[in-house]
Amino acid sequence: MKTERRGPERGPKVSSFDDHRSHPPRPHRRPFSSFLSAALLPAGYPHSVTRDYLGFQVYDSLQGLCSYVRGVCSSAAVLAGLGVGSGSGLGSSSSSSTSSTATTLAAAATINAARDAVGMLAGFFLAATAAPGMDADAKRWRLCADVSNDVSLVLELVAAPLASAAAARWFRGAAREAPSSLALSFSFSLFPSSRKEDRNIAATAAEKRLRAVLFALLVSLAAAARALTGVAGGATRAALTAHFCRGSGRKKSENDENDISNSNNAGDVAAKEGSQEAACTLVGMLLGLLLTRASTERPKLGAFAFALLTVLHVYFNARALRCLRLTSLNKARLELVVREMAAVSSEKGEERRKKKRASPSDDKEDELSVLTPADAAALEPLWPPPFLSFSRGSNRVVLGASLGEVAEAAGKSVEELLLSQRENDDASSSSSSTSSSSSSSSLPFVAAFSPSRRCSLVALRSDCSRSEEVAAYVLGLLLSGLGGSEELKDPGEAERWLRRRWFGAERRRRSSNPKTKTETTSKKPLAELLLERAGWDPIERHGLSKQGSLRYEVRRRRDKDE
Secondary structure, three states, X not given: OOOOOOOOOOOOOOOHHHHHHHOOOOXXXXXXXXXXXXXXXXXXXXXXXXXXXXXXXXXXXXHHHHHHHHHHHHHHHHHHHOOOOOOOOOOOOOOOHHHHHHHHHHHHHHHHHHHHHHHHHHHHHHHHHOHHHOOOOHHHHHHHHHHHHHHHHHHHXXXXXXXXXXXXXXXXXXXXXXXXOHHHHHHHHHOOOOOHHHHHHHHHHHHHHHHHHHHHHHHHHHHHHHHHHHHHHHHHHHHHHHHHOOOOOOOXXXXXXXXXXXXXXXXXXXXXXXXXXXXXXXHHHHHHHHHHHHHHHOHHHHHHHHHHHHHHHHHHHHHHHHHOOOOOOOHHHHHHHHHHHHHHOOHHHHHHHHHHHHOOOOOOOOOOOOOOHHHHHHXXXXXXOHHHOOOOOOOOEEEOOOHHHHHHXXXXXHHHHHHHHHHHHHHHHHHOOOOOHHHHOOOOEEEEEXXXXXXXXXXXXXXXXXXXXXXXXXXXXXXXXXXXXXXHHOHHHHHHHHHHHHHOOOEEEEOOOOOOOOEEXXXXXXXXXXXXXXXXXXXXXXXXXXXXXXXXXXOOOOOOOO
16 A cells, blocks of 8 residues: 655745734834933933032922023013003003004113113123132032022012002102102103193103103113123033033042043033023923913912022022032132141041041051042032122132231231241251151241231242142131131141141052052142042142232342352
8 A cells, every 4th residue: 555655744835025024123213211311411421421410400400490480470570561461651651552652662672772781781790800710619609690590580570560669659658748849840840731630640651750760770680680690600501511521531539429431522511401401491481371371360379489489499509509519629618628637636636546546447548537529519608609708807818918918917027927937947847857848848838817807818939839829728727717726826836737737748659550569659748649539629720819819939149258
């Protein structure tokens, strides 16, 4: 019996085209969250910016949202004050509709021109006087700019009702007290008439003109406050952008929290900040329109919302600035660092060092307690504004004073002052034979405390370097009593503390390569090494001395025998 051979059973043949259609490749689609991340965050986030970037931007966006919502309300109030939506224009005095419209347009154009002119002049003045020091004190100037923005918005909101109430009270009080008062006589001189009805019309027209003048004055003050916001905000924005994209791809220390891998992204960071501001502006405009419509029906609700948004605006600004961990040394941060370092020299510091000696660690170089940028960010003062810090007694140190002023504060002549400094240099160099050249050489500055000016005056020599300027400022802080010890107020003790604690001796430190155990000798001052190890910028990048600081030069006379 023959058996029939059958081939292996095969299923239905499927073409490659059908197989492709049965399992189509998934298209690479970008989700909406990725689009928002690319539009609002810098490329390479979070490795391309510092760690405090996200926290600052979140609170900054919230404060911007509060500002834009109130901006719509204040703009509506200004338009209402100019006569938009009312039957009679601001400053109009005629019953004819054509004349009323023409007068309203002329008054509105005049007020807008005056407001813009005042804002421009205020911006020029602030850029010439206060702009050079804004980047060094970015936090306080930023908060000052935002508070100035709040003042501007409040002035614009209350300009029209306040001007109307002041003008009405002026004329009604003048008419009630004396018919022949100055206000009525002024109005009668503008519109002379013998009839009582004409005199009432003249008084009403003068009241409207006074209301227009007061309204223009208030909106001009608002423009001046907004000019401060623009100048200070622009200057601090540039400084903060440089902070967020700093690092240059290098690692300053092992525990550097601001180390980033890419620092050539200043344009990207600035562009994404503009995108964030645009998004907040759109949302703020929509919410502001809703609040404006609601406030027309319920004025008390609108006033309460405006006040609440103002409080939230200041709160979010303060939280945003507390998130910033700036690593550059300015006057406020240097005072915090010096206060902490001087506390180690006190009795509590001695106890701390005894406890450390009882439990020794591998790192025996840390003899000073140095604040980190994160600790300083929580303690740095945000108020008062920098332009109020020039008052009497608020400046602890005047860096770059003349040598004559320092000698007068010390109660000596210039020759005696320089001679005493040379004697102190000789005594310190002979007593410390193991110290470094920085601590035993002559200090290129002299300082003295002035009781009349309630501050320390520091004169800088012509060869004083940038890092030595910081040491000179530290000496002035000690003489002003920042260290909390009466001993450090003495010039000799303060100078010895500076040589021993700030400059110190040459220290040996391990190499950055963990595989090698070699040690290198650094010629930098001890405090500078500890500051850089804690995460601070190199000490040369400070913002203490102003441009045009006075310098003195010492020229030694040669003997005739030589």
